[in-house]
Amino acid sequence: MSLNEVLDRIDADVNAATDRLLDLLRIQSVSTDPAYKAECEKAADWLVADLKSIGIDAEKRVTPGHPMVVGHVGQENKDAPHVLFYGHYDVQPVDPLNLWKTPPFEPQLEETENGTVIRGRGASDDKGQLMTFVEACRAWQAIHGSLPCRITFFFEGEEESGSPSLVPFMKEHAEELKADIALICDTSMVSRGVPSIASQLRGMLKDEFTLVGPRIDLHSGHYGGPGLNPLREISRIVASFYDEETGKIAVEGFYEGVKEVPEDQMRQWEGCGFDADDYLGNAGYTQAHGEKDRSILEQQWARPTLEVNGLWGGYNGAGSKTVIPSEAHCKITCRLVGDMDPDALRLKIRKHIEDRLKPDCKVVWDNDLEGSRASVMDITRPEFTAARGALSDEWEREAVFCGMGGSIPIAGFFKSILGMESMLIGFANEDDAIHSPNEKYDLKSFHKGIRSWARVLEALTQS
Template sequence: MTLDATLAQIDSSLDAALDRLAGLLRIPSISTDPAHAADCDAAADWLVADLQSLGARAQKRATPGRPMVVGHIDGPEAATGPHLLFYGHYDVQPVDPPDLWHTDPFAPEIQDTPHGKVIRARGASDDKGQLMTFVEACRAYKDVNGSLPCRITFFFEGEEESGSPSLIPFLRDNADELSADLALICDTSMVAPGVPSIASQLRGMLKDEFTIEGPAIDLHSGHYGGPALNPLREISRIIASFHDETGRVAVEGFYEGVHEVPDNLLRQWENCGFDEHEYLSSVGMTRPHGEAGYSTLVQQWARPTLEINGLWGGYQGAGTKTVIPSEAHCKLTCRLVGDMDPDALRARIRKHVEDRLSPDAKITWNQDLDGSPAAVMNTGRPEFEAARQALSDEWDREAVFTGMGGSIPVAGFFKDILGLDAMLIGFAQEDDAIHSPNEKYNVTSFHKGIRSWARVLDALAK
């Protein structure tokens, strides 16, 4: 069978695929650091050459920041399968602090660990290793069959780790070229070791920041302690009003657009292999502290949050200084689910704060922060069930539709700008240390990830 031959080709060429991945990992494509701009260019050039080796019409495309890579490859004549847009990013996080790395972060090594072989390098998991699982699946499929099973557009970004400032303008300017039937995104993880996962919903994000001003200057607490409004006490009182005693957000209208998880999806989540004890104990907690009445997974994937990310004011130096500060500051974020509207929610949160201000307290808001809605995938499309079955066949374990606690804005951008549903499939593990020292990617994740994509491509083409 064609698929069997493709899988055999993947198995026999794994060492060569790992060598190619190592070549990409050696390039320190840190997008946030201007000193590595040339390295980002080099990574884009490497990917263009690799796609061209598959027969793709590939180019490096300039942006005001780091370049994009776009490649097109046709399927066989008279192919009836979907046109797929595959997205990944080639830029990586900085390596700081470098002294915590046990090896050179840009000299990839295959290492034996108690949990099997890993490839150790910055970007091994996020996202070069994941990106290359798809490229290698395409390579094997084409080597065996002479062509890919359907038309594919490759789209690789170089600024994902630095906020994607060029992404939206590029999508808008090139919408016709990037249009397809379905988007595939690989920047995700498995819900548990050995459990293949398709992310079906991503939480959105709202950011805000405010400053409360009180006295015109910092005051001596002996002269003004008592009569003076203390901005730190003021901001603490307001922040305490954000949640009730059950962990529910107490901002009026906060839960507008939130939906309960369907029973069939809850059943998948309950049997997905998630280890709540390990999840909590790994960061020193003994119990969940979120919204009462919801499991840890539901809190993480399907409930909105309002979190205080930064709080400061007053004297920060050694010892004490008997001062009443003139200002206090707060940074907050909300994770959004369902149909929550970030703009409407921002207005509700600001009203909640301003309605509770004391006389003589003045407030200013940061006007430069953004928000993005949640992304909920249309899992009713037949392609999603076909991909789920393909993953189940490869991993010999039922694949599950999962949620994600974090945000991958590109999925929402594909929907809003290109009108594309996105399917998010990744093979990272929770212990891959992405964004941290000693990042790794399991060789099994890489190998079975390639095999998984070959199966998914074959299933989608049919």
């Protein structure tokens, strides 16, 4: 099989591939809002039709929520490697709409100082990334009439809304979905132009609590002073989560299960081309604000966090209302690393809060619990070596094994439910503004992402 012919086909077809992506981006597949249910169905139908157009046996599968898209090709070749490719077709809500420079579901090409970008909701997360793989398969089919290995396609429509249908579906269809390895393209490059394979993912813990003080909101002129104010108390407790001098989390036992990064991996990270100033500047920061004895990359990839994601109570309307609120509320999340146990950590955090409650104040916990452990990939497997070589050839720069600050539970589910290792390769950039207004995907990332997957597919057949 000639890889060069496939790469030439990709280059010749890049404009048509971009047009196909723009068509998919016009579908408003916001999974969190029931008003967009029909749009999610439309996106699933679009993908089924597109996969069928290149010879994939694909179909839409009904779930209690949004449908799954499952496709198979090359299954008759039992001696060929078998990969599962996962992506998601749903997108985040577009709010606040007034901050978008262009309509979020009217995607377009735009010239920037870093080259042409594809602007629109879902361009980077995850429709553009998903289509890099599909387009690579399209080119292989066009040149050779077949693909170099067995492939199972698995696209979901609820990733941005907690994936409630995912685990039941995977358990029910485990035998159909099992493959030698799972490929996930929902990640970014460590820095612009540096191809990256994620070797570890942080886990996630979510919790929410309410502090309850007086039985009703009180007049601050009558009770200000002797009255306990839940907003003041919740502020005090939140502040106690952190050691201001070191930047560490001050919850007793918080770091149990955290492991140090091996020296050889730290050296690779230090030479991966990551620009700390650019990273901070993209967010409007002038300096880092985490653990003072850890590098930014180490903090992002290999250290746990405890973040306050929402804090509210009392009167939030226009003008003033002089009340002592009856309740104050807080949402928190933790990113987990190493062997941290989300269930054990939840108990430690709750104890930290309960131990600091004053008389006349009680805590009410949210019971909608979520937690997932961190994932560490076995990069000694031959597929990782093969993919790293393929990416290095395409980008003319040595690919790196990197960590990831985010949490992608699907990788853990592939391991726990299907017994499969996952390999995460993505081409997003730090400034893609995923989940934010003005999301974009570099046209170079899209084009070279397609070429990269074509190379990876060939390399996997030889590993």
